[in-house]
Amino acid sequence: MSSEKDRDYELLEMAIEEAYESVKQGHGYPFGAVISRNGEVIVKTHNKVHKDTDPTAHAEVTAIREASQKLDTYDLSDCEMFASCEPCPMCFGAIQVSRIKRLVYGSEAEAAGAIGFDDFTADGVR
Numbered sequence: 001m002s003s004e005k006d007r008d009y010e011l012l013e014m015a016i017e018e019a020y021e022s023v024k025q026g027h028g029y030p031f032g033a034v035i036s037r038n039g040e041v042i043v044k045t046h047n048k049v050h051k052d053t054d055p056t057a058h059a060e061v062t063a064i065r066e067a068s069q070k071l072d073t074y075d076l077s078d079c080e081m082f083a084s085c086e087p088c089p090m091c092f093g094a095i096q097v098s099r100i101k102r103l104v105y106g107s108e109a110e111a112a113g114a115i116g117f118d119d120f121t122a123d124g125v126r
Contacts, residue, residue, distance in 0.1 A: 022046035060091035
């Protein structure tokens with residue numbers, strides 16, 4: 001296995017560990033995200049919808065906010081994101097606006113939908 005693939009798996013595993021932390025700490029739902037640049041972890045975080053009482057505090061959006069503050073820029077075009085699950089439309093929009101160059105995710109949206117998360121489709125908007 002290539003070292004890039006090994007690193008991808010390592011960072012994806014970190015995102016999944018963050019998903020567990022979200023639930024363990026009561027911060028939100030089981031989703032995590034990591035942003036890296038040149039192979040170095042910039043931020044690792046998780047869903048904080050409950051903790052922050054903020055419906056937009058999804059793991060991916062939280063990671064983008066934290067990385068932008070840490071790097072003092074909203075242009076994350078030299079960064080990659082690793083997410084425990086396929087991002088919802090809102091998070092995909094944030095990823096696009098922040099210009100993250102690459103996204104790797106663990107499970108597909110259908111898996112989250114199967115356990116009751118309906119943020120992934122327009123049908124989820126009521």
